[in-house]
Amino acid sequence: MDKIKIIGGNPLFGKVFISGAKNTALPIICASLLTDEPVTIQNIPFLSDIKSLNALLLQLGTQIEAKSEQRNGHLTQTITYYTQQPTSLIAPYDFVRKMRASYYVLGPLLTKYGHVELSLPGGCAIGARPMDIHLSSLEQMGAQIEIKNGYVVADIKGRLQGAHITFHSASVGATCNILMAAALAEGTTVIENAAKEPEISDLINMLNKMGANIEGANTSTLTIYGVEKLHGTTHEIINDRIEAGSYAVAAAITHGRVELVNAPAQYLQAPLDILRKCGAKVEIIDNGFTVDAQNATLYGQDIYTDYYPGFPTDLQAQFMALMCVAEGAAMVTESIWENRFMHVPELMRMGANINVHGHASAIVRGVKKLSAAPVMSTDLRASFALILAGLVADGETTVNRVYHLDRGYEHLEEKFKAIGADIERIKIPD
Numbered sequence: 339m340d341k342i343k344i345i346g347g348n349p350l351f352g353k354v355f356i357s358g359a360k361n362t363a364l365p366i367i368c369a370s371l372l373t374d375e376p377v378t379i380q381n382i383p384f385l386s387d388i389k390s391l392n393a394l395l396l397q398l399g400t401q402i403e404a405k406s407e408q409r410n411g412h413l414t415q416t417i418t419y420y421t422q423q424p425t426s427l428i429a430p431y432d433f434v435r436k437m438r439a440s441y442y443v444l445g446p447l448l449t450k451y452g453h454v455e456l457s458l459p460g461g462c463a464i465g466a467r468p469m470d471i472h473l474s475s476l477e478q479m480g481a482q483i484e485i486k487n488g489y490v491v492a493d494i495k496g497r498l499q500g501a502h503i504t505f506h507s508a509s510v511g512a513t514c515n516i517l518m519a520a521a522l523a524e525g526t527t528v529i530e531n532a533a534k535e536p537e538i539s540d541l542i543n544m545l546n547k548m549g550a551n552i553e554g555a556n557t558s559t560l561t562i563y564g565v566e567k568l569h570g571t572t573h574e575i576i577n578d579r580i581e582a583g584s585y586a587v588a589a590a591i592t593h594g595r596v597e598l599v600n601a602p603a604q605y606l607q608a609p610l611d612i613l614r615k616c617g618a619k620v621e622i623i624d625n626g627f628t629v630d631a632q633n634a635t636l637y638g639q640d641i642y643t644d645y646y647p648g649f650p651t652d653l654q655a656q657f658m659a660l661m662c663v664a665e666g667a668a669m670v671t672e673s674i675w676e677n678r679f680m681h682v683p684e685l686m687r688m689g690a691n692i693n694v695h696g697h698a699s700a701i702v703r704g705v706k707k708l709s710a711a712p713v714m715s716t717d718l719r720a721s722f723a724l725i726l727a728g729l730v731a732d733g734e735t736t737v738n739r740v741y742h743l744d745r746g747y748e749h750l751e752e753k754f755k756a757i758g759a760d761i762e763r764i765k766i767p768d
């Protein structure tokens with residue numbers, strides 16, 4: 339259980355290279371299970387969530403070959419996945435417990451091999467995280483599904499059948515799973531109220547390159563004309579909008595100037611608008627954007643998280659850290675997850691003034707200064723928010739449970755050090 343130590347006070351200056359998107363890589367890696375030919379995926383970030391998913395695919399019988407290469411100015415991973423014939427159709431509890439996105443094997447294995455046993459992931463720190471949409475949609479497509487001993491056991495006779503499905507929430511995970519399942523179904527599937535996140539559009543691009551026939555990318559109605567077979571391909575995944583947004587806040591909160599190289603500004607309209615309204619200068623440049631808050635007075639702004647293109651829930655904690663030291667008050671409302679304010683008590687231990695109303699809203703009143711403290715986080719984005727608070731706190735902050743950060747932020751200390759942060763990992767021997 340390593341820790342991160344930060345000494346606050348340094349404004350950040352320089353360049354951060356943004357990595358491939360974790361939340362795109364995870365479904366796209368699982369899409370490789372839809373073909374018995376090799377699939378090569380470029381721009382995969384070096385993250386523990388990727389290692390966990392690779393471990394699951396290895397135990398399903400996938401051959402995996404990884405190489406590191408320089409792309410777009412920094413080191414990235416290219417990985418080839420080759421599942422000629424799976425040796426298992428079971429995603430065991432130990433894998434799914436570690437990384438809930440393991441559930442992306444459900445759609446591909448069921449549609450291609452007719453059977454899958456997936457441990458139910460259960461809830462986590464940010465909410466109950468049900469899978470009802472994934473399961474009821476597959477049932478509408480003709481799957482027989484049973485819950486047995488904590489596992490989803492799903493079977494089909496022949497092929498899944500195209501269906502007209504309306505989601506009750508625009509779930510990212512269910513959209514990915516049903517897209518993959520429907521790609522090899524018999525007939526046409528229509529998904530209404532599908533998620534529109536850029537990660538979905540990237541998955542659609544990749545599936546179409548594999549021979550799928552999917553229309554409606556970037557809209558909430560997707561039409562999937564099922565095909566009999568998909569083939570191998572090479573695909574470069576998009577860059578991580580949430581990582582870019584997180585470092586953008588780091589530039590603003592420290593009153594520095596940072597260039598986010600390879601950052602997909604086009605997917606960050608809502609958060610960049612908030613940064614501008616706060617008083618930071620945000621400039622779109624070729625292949626990225628800059629955030630400049632030198633000499634700026636930052637003012638609190640209200641935030642309401644919503645489905646894309648609304649403000650992303652995965653940036654709520656980081657922006658809340660910014661509001662803690664901005665002038666005036668800001669109302670932060672979380673509409674996606676029912677329990678995503680776990681960072682609030684930790685920020686308050688550092689001197690933040692936050693009042694939580696029910697589960698969904700918090701009023702943040704800006705304070706002049708935060709004070710350093712040992713803090714503990716419960717999830718990936720909350721951990722980054724605590725680092726942001728540490729960057730502007732008086733003295734030395736230690737953030738515990740660094741494994742959360744390793745799941746989703748590639749080379750975090752290196753990236754922060756390169757822009758002048760006083761940050762260090764303290765290795766705790768096992």
Ligand code: EPZ
Binds near residue numbers: 362468472509719
């Ligand atoms: C994805 O989670 C992301 N994870 C999350 O990022 C992100 O917060 C979330 O989308 C929302 O943008 C990955 O991509 C791996 P959902 P996912 O299904 O797919 C309800 C991070 O920090 N719902 O879109 O699990 C659900 O309860 C992570 O990187 C159902 O009711 O989220 C929630 O309220 C955390 N039934 C809403 O939909 C279902 O069957 C959105 O969930 C599925 C979801």
